[in-house]
Amino acid sequence: MTSTAESHARTTGPLGGIASAPPATRAAALTARVADGHDGDPVRTTAPFTGQPVGTLPQATDAGARAAFARARRAQPQWAALGVHHRQRVLARLHDLVLDRQREVLDLIQVEAGKARLDAFDEVSATALVAAHYARHSARILAPRRVAGVLPVLTRAAEIRHPKGVVGIVSPWNYPLALTAMDVLPALAAGNTVVQKPDNQTALSALWLHELAQEAGLPAGVWQVVFGRGSRIGDAFVEESDHLCFTGSTPTGQDLAARIAPRLAGYSLELGGKNPMLVLADADVRQAAAGAVTACFASAGQLCVSVERIYVHEDIRAEFIREFVARAGALRLGAGLDYTAGMGSLTSPEQLATVSEHVTDAKAHGATVLTGGRPRPDVGPLFYEPTVLTGVTDRARLFREETFGPVVAVYGYSGVDEAIARANDTDYGLNASVWCGDTRAGRAVAARLKAGTVNVNEGYAATFGSVALPMGGMKRSGVGRRNGADGLLRYTESQSIAVQRGLRLRPARGVPATVWTRALTAGLRALRRLPGR
CATH class of the missing domain: 3.40.309.10 (Aldehyde Dehydrogenase; Chain A, domain 2)
Incomplete structure (x- = not known):
C-alpha cells in the first residue's frame, strides 16, 4: 500500500468530539493506508453519537479501483505459492493482535457505528473466532480429497482445490470489523488476493484490521482496500472480480447477481431478513x-x-x-x-x-x-x-x-x-x-x-x-454461505483428477461389445455391494 492518499485525509479534533476517542492523527494514519487511485472528491464522515466530523475519506475512481484489482492479480500467484500452512500462521498471529489491541478498535467501532461497547466487543470476539478457526482448519479443508474411483485399485481419483484468483468484497456499515473478517480472512486463507470496498461510514474499522494483518505478515498488495460509492466503482467490482462477495440489501444483491451472470463468475450474497x-x-x-x-x-x-x-x-x-x-x-x-x-x-x-x-x-x-x-x-x-x-x-x-x-x-x-x-x-x-x-x-x-x-x-x-x-x-436473504468449510470453499475452484491404470474403460481389441457390456454389468452389480461405494 502507498501513502499517496495522505493529502486527502482530514480530521477535525478527536473522532466525533467524544472524550477518550482515538486521536485525529490515528484516523489520518489509517486513511493513508488506502491504495493509489483515490482521486475522486473526498467524503466526510460523522460520528452517529454526536453528528460531529470523524474524518474525510479519499474516494477511488473507476480507474483507481481497476488498478487495485490489477495489483491484486499480480500479487496472487506468489501469495498462493506460499502455501496454506504459511497463510494459517499469518491468521494465527492476527488473532493474537486483535485480542491484544482490542481497546483501540472498540473505540473506532463505537465512534463510526454508534454501537454500545458490548455490541462492539461482539465484533472483536467474532473476528478472533474466525481468525482462529481458519488458522487451525484451512489446511484440512483445502487438502486433496481421495474418493472412490470407477474401478477399485485401478482408478485413483481425487478432488483438489485452487484459489479463484482475486476476490472482490463489498462490506456493509453495520458490522465493519466482524463482517470484514468473516469474508476477507477465508478468501486469503484459500490463496486468493482481495480487493475490499468497505462502507465509507465505517471504513476505519476495516482499515484497522488491514493494518494488523500486515503486521501479522500479510504481504503488501495481497489485500487492497478502496473507498468509493457503488455508483462510481461498482462496475469495476462486477467486471474484475473472479468471485464477488456482497453484504447488503436484497434489491442491490439482485442487481449485482444479474450483472455478474453474463460473466459466469461466482458470487455470494448475504441480503435482507425479517x-x-x-x-x-x-x-x-x-x-x-x-x-x-x-x-x-x-x-x-x-x-x-x-x-x-x-x-x-x-x-x-x-x-x-x-x-x-x-x-x-x-x-x-x-x-x-x-x-x-x-x-x-x-x-x-x-x-x-x-x-x-x-x-x-x-x-x-x-x-x-x-x-x-x-x-x-x-x-x-x-x-x-x-x-x-x-x-x-x-x-x-x-x-x-x-x-x-x-x-x-x-x-x-x-x-x-x-x-x-x-x-x-x-x-x-x-x-x-x-x-x-x-x-x-x-x-x-x-x-x-x-x-x-x-x-x-x-x-x-x-x-x-x-x-x-x-x-x-x-x-x-441470499446465496452462498460464510463461515465453516463452505465459507472457505466458496473462494475455490474444485478440480477432479483421476489416474487410470491397467484395465481400460472400453473393450480391448477383439473383445465384442456384447461380452464387454455383460461383464461390466456384472461388475457394477458387485461394486454396489462393496463398502464405501
Whole structure:
C-alpha cells in the first residue's frame, strides 16, 4: 500500500468530539493506508453519537479501483505459492493482535457505528473466532480429497482445490470489523488476493484490521482496500472480480447477481431478513424475554440476524409481554466509550427515518406501542428508543418489510403448526430463534423453519459464534454461505483428477461389445455391494 492518499485525509479534533476517542492523527494514519487511485472528491464522515466530523475519506475512481484489482492479480500467484500452512500462521498471529489491541478498535467501532461497547466487543470476539478457526482448519479443508474411483485399485481419483484468483468484497456499515473478517480472512486463507470496498461510514474499522494483518505478515498488495460509492466503482467490482462477495440489501444483491451472470463468475450474497422468534408454551418466560432483548436490540437492531417478529403461545403471551416490555424499557441509552450503555445509536439519518416511518405507519394501521416509539435527540442525534408493538396488521409496512432498527412486533398463536407457518410466511429466510423447555421439541420446530440459521434458546449468537457452522440465507436473504468449510470453499475452484491404470474403460481389441457390456454389468452389480461405494 502507498501513502499517496495522505493529502486527502482530514480530521477535525478527536473522532466525533467524544472524550477518550482515538486521536485525529490515528484516523489520518489509517486513511493513508488506502491504495493509489483515490482521486475522486473526498467524503466526510460523522460520528452517529454526536453528528460531529470523524474524518474525510479519499474516494477511488473507476480507474483507481481497476488498478487495485490489477495489483491484486499480480500479487496472487506468489501469495498462493506460499502455501496454506504459511497463510494459517499469518491468521494465527492476527488473532493474537486483535485480542491484544482490542481497546483501540472498540473505540473506532463505537465512534463510526454508534454501537454500545458490548455490541462492539461482539465484533472483536467474532473476528478472533474466525481468525482462529481458519488458522487451525484451512489446511484440512483445502487438502486433496481421495474418493472412490470407477474401478477399485485401478482408478485413483481425487478432488483438489485452487484459489479463484482475486476476490472482490463489498462490506456493509453495520458490522465493519466482524463482517470484514468473516469474508476477507477465508478468501486469503484459500490463496486468493482481495480487493475490499468497505462502507465509507465505517471504513476505519476495516482499515484497522488491514493494518494488523500486515503486521501479522500479510504481504503488501495481497489485500487492497478502496473507498468509493457503488455508483462510481461498482462496475469495476462486477467486471474484475473472479468471485464477488456482497453484504447488503436484497434489491442491490439482485442487481449485482444479474450483472455478474453474463460473466459466469461466482458470487455470494448475504441480503435482507425479517427474522422470527418463536416462544413455545413450555419456554421459561424470563429467559425468553431476556434473550429477546438481546436478539432485538443489540447494535440497535442493525444486525442482519436480529429478531423483528416474535410469536408467543397464547398461554404465556401476557406474561412474556410484561417481562419483555419491562426489560426493553429498562435498557439504558448512552454514547460513552465504556460498558455503561445497554443500547447505542442508529448509524445514519436514513436508518432513523426508516425506523420512524415504520413505527408511525404501524400506529396509523392500528398497532399499539407498548414501550419506546420515539427518537431521543436528548441523548444524541440518531438515538431511537427500544420499541415493542402489538396489533401490527398486514397493512403496515412493519409487517413484512425489514426495519433494521430497534423495533419488534409481538404476536400470539395457538398451535405450533400455526406459529411455524406464520414465521415462514415471508420472502426472507436468514435467521430464526426458538425458545422452549423441551429442546428436542425445539430442534424439531427449528428444522421446519425456512431459515439458513436457527438458534434454540438463543437469539442469534449460538450460530453466529459457532464459526464452524455455515451462515447464510434462504429465499431472498441470499446465496452462498460464510463461515465453516463452505465459507472457505466458496473462494475455490474444485478440480477432479483421476489416474487410470491397467484395465481400460472400453473393450480391448477383439473383445465384442456384447461380452464387454455383460461383464461390466456384472461388475457394477458387485461394486454396489462393496463398502464405501
